[in-house]
Amino acid sequence: MSLIQINKVAKTYKMGDVEVNALKDMSVEINEGEFIVILGPSGSGKSTLLNIIGGMDKPDSGEIYYKGKVLNKVGEKELTNYRRHNVGFVFQFYNLISNLTARENIELATEISPNPLGINEVIMNVGLSERMEHFPSQMSGGEQQRVAIARAVAKNPDLLLCDEPTGALDSETGKEVLRVLKTVHERYKKTVIIITHNATIGQIANRVIRLKNGEVIDDFYNDNILSVEEVEW
Ligand SMILES: Nc1ncnc2c1ncn2[C@@H]1O[C@H](COP(=O)(O)OP(=O)(O)OP(=O)(O)O)[C@@H](O)[C@H]1O
Numbered sequence: 001m002s003l004i005q006i007n008k009v010a011k012t013y014k015m016g017d018v019e020v021n022a023l024k025d026m027s028v029e030i031n032e033g034e035f036i037v038i039l040g041p042s043g044s045g046k047s048t049l050l051n052i053i054g055g056m057d058k059p060d061s062g063e064i065y066y067k068g069k070v071l072n073k074v075g076e077k078e079l080t081n082y083r084r085h086n087v088g089f090v091f092q093f094y095n096l097i098s099n100l101t102a103r104e105n106i107e108l109a110t111e112i113s114p115n116p117l118g119i120n121e122v123i124m125n126v127g128l129s130e131r132m133e134h135f136p137s138q139m140s141g142g143e144q145q146r147v148a149i150a151r152a153v154a155k156n157p158d159l160l161l162c163d164e165p166t167g168a169l170d171s172e173t174g175k176e177v178l179r180v181l182k183t184v185h186e187r188y189k190k191t192v193i194i195i196t197h198n199a200t201i202g203q204i205a206n207r208v209i210r211l212k213n214g215e216v217i218d219d220f221y222n223d224n225i226l227s228v229e230e231v232e233w
């Protein structure tokens with residue numbers, strides 16, 4: 001079933017006299033339960049697309065639908081509710097609150113959700129049961145990113161949007177994070193979208209979308225989906 005439909009979405013940024021066409025009449029459909037990797041060079045529009053899907057930005061033209069409901073015409077309040085209830089975000093630099101423990105960071109996020117998941121169970125599934133009373137500064141980058149994933153998942157959104165989740169991590173730690181994202185996808189049946197520069201990561205996805213200059217240049221399903229253990233970079 002279609003979860004997100006992007007229909008001829010355009011987004012242009014103006015920097016002084018210069019106009020950047022970040023997205024050029026892009027159309028993409030995202031189905032429930034997919035695990036998608038978005039690839040593309042720097043500046044190709046990956047984050048712009050993710051931010052529009054996540055309701056953090058609005059297109060200049062075109063439409064975005066969530067479960068058949070048009071999103072680009074709703075008011076701020078409804079868009080805030082969409083972000084709160086339906087979307088979980090994971091960013092490259094974790095964005096945890098530094099004076100809250102791992103558990104408190106996750107709890108805070110669940111407070112804005114009408115149907116959160118059990119915190120202890122989510123913490124267990126990201127492999128952090130032993131570390132949940134630690135502050136971010138007492139954790140490695142990979143552990144902090146797993147807290148960020150737990151925080152995004154615990155509010156129980158349909159959609160998990162990850163912008164370069166392994167971008168600040170070495171390959172082994174990055175793989176741990178990807179394993180956690182795979183677990184979340186399988187156990188909680190979330191739709192997961194990951195942006196990365198690393199084409200190898202595309203092999204663990206069920207679908208790969210390639211962007212270039214604000215356009216989709218490739219969009220395919222993997223016949224042979226590899227496990228995180230099977231990929232090497
Ligand atoms: N808020 C903004 N103001 C001005 N220009 C912007 C803004 N956000 C993005 N852009 C421009 O739009 C284009 C697409 O940016 P976007 O961040 O989507 O690229 P990206 O594929 O995520 O790149 P990266 O891999 O470097 O993160 C770039 O040329 C960028 O400079």
Ligand SMILES: [Mg+2]
Nearest residue numbers: 046047048163
């Ligand atoms: Mg980006």
